[in-house]
Every structure is written in C-alpha cells, then in structure tokens.
Amino acid sequence: METKKAPRSINVIYWIINLFFWLAVIIIFGLMVDTVLFYTGVSNDVGLSGRTLPVNIKILETGELHHGDKNFTLKLKTTTENIEVVNPPRFITKKSALVNLLIFIISLYLIWIFRKFVKNVKSGETFSIKNISLLKRISYVLVGSWFVKIIYVQYLYFYITGHIKLDQVKILSSGFLYNLNLDLLWQALIIWVLAHIFITGLKLQQEKELTI
C-alpha cells in the first residue's frame, strides 16, 4: 500500500489526542482511587461525581408584577431543569460515583479508539479496513453510552423522586424527552455514515492501486 508523509495538521491533531488520552488516563486513575477510598470509608466524598438530575418540575412560587398602579399575580411555569442535590446522602453518591466511573471509562475508550484512527491516518492508512471498523466501533459505543445514560437517568429519577419532598418545587416527571440527549445519537449516525463513506473510499483506492 502506498504511504505518504502525514500533513502537519494530522500530526498536531495526533499530538492533541495523545495529550487528551493521557490526561483522561490520569483523571480516571485518580477517580478510581477516590472511589475505592470512598467505598472503603477512608474518604467521605467523591470528586467529579454528578448529583444533578434533569426533571420536569413545577415551581410552586407566585410573584407580583407592579405596573403603574396595578398589581398582577404571576405564577411560574412548569419547566424542565436540572435539580442539583448539594448534600446527597451516601447511598446516592455511591451509585453516582460508580456510574461516573463507567462514563469516564467509556470516554477513555472512545478517545483511545479515535487515537488509533488518527494514528492510522498519520501513517498513511486512511482508507483501510482497520479505520472502517474503528469508526463503526465508535458509533456503536456512542449508541451504547446513550442507552446507559438514559437508563441511569430514569433509574435516578424513580429512585430519588420516590423519596424526595420539596416545599417549593414539585417534580412532575423525569423530563425524559428533555433528557433523550439526541446529540449522542446524531454523532453516532454521522460517524456510521462516515464509516460507509470510508468503505467507498477503500474501494476507490483499491481500484486506483490495481490500475496499471
């Protein structure tokens, strides 16, 4: 196969991806140590563990609007927002710590695959079977992580909202539609289509190579 020297931009991208990869490795290592310390009772809190929950809420607050000599009573509308628990109990933090660790590991895996992809491009193997399977794998992992996220948020919703009681806020539903997070699916779809474009590219390259 014909190999060319990679352009400088690809080298820069590879360098940046490498930096991100090793930073992610350090962060995940730290997070793992933190989680182990938390689970063994040495530490009381876990860093980087999210305690936010996107839900459909109704704020039971009314206000008054003064206009000239008239007063209007206003009610706040139902909205989909993230509620953030500042001091979550240990059982919630335990679960969110594990899920966060899982999300970080998936992210690291995605960076690792992308790093391999850029490395192949750098070495001149742009249209290759290896790169096509890497692209497809990225799209499948994105779809998988989308499922994980949806399940996690629904689980949190049923788990937390079943036991939570707030004075000024009424949780109406899980904000499922808001939290569908179609961005991940779009990314997966675009990368999957890109993989198929690479298949065509590979066929064209093979034809070019076999034209004497």
Added chain:
Amino acid sequence: MAVIVNLDVMLATRKMSLTELSEKVGITMSNLSILKKGKAKAIRFSTLNALCNVLECQPGDLLEFRIDESP
C-alpha cells in the same frame, strides 16, 4: 467472461525477463506482476502504449477475451 493479459506469452516469445521489461517500460516490478497475474482492475492507455512499444506488438496481442467456461 474475462479479459486475459498474455504478458507472459509475449515475454517468452521475445525471450525477455520481467525485470528487463520493467526497466524498459518504466513500470515497477510489482505492478507488472499484478498485470501478469491478471489481478489488475484496469490498464491505462499510456501503459498499453509503452508495453506495445517495447514488445513491438499490438494491444490485441497483449489482451485476449475469453468466454468463461466455468458455471
């Protein structure tokens, strides 16, 4: 149905090696080997021109169409 490249026959009749042809035509040995083994998907007019020039033959001497007998 297949188009056969009779490069080996032409080389044998002219008592010329593949290396010698490669040097004269300016095509790499690997590319000539692909052509000889019939693995090539296409052939450029410039390549055909150079081969016919060196081997002193017609394109029809190099390429042959055969009806595939296998089902």
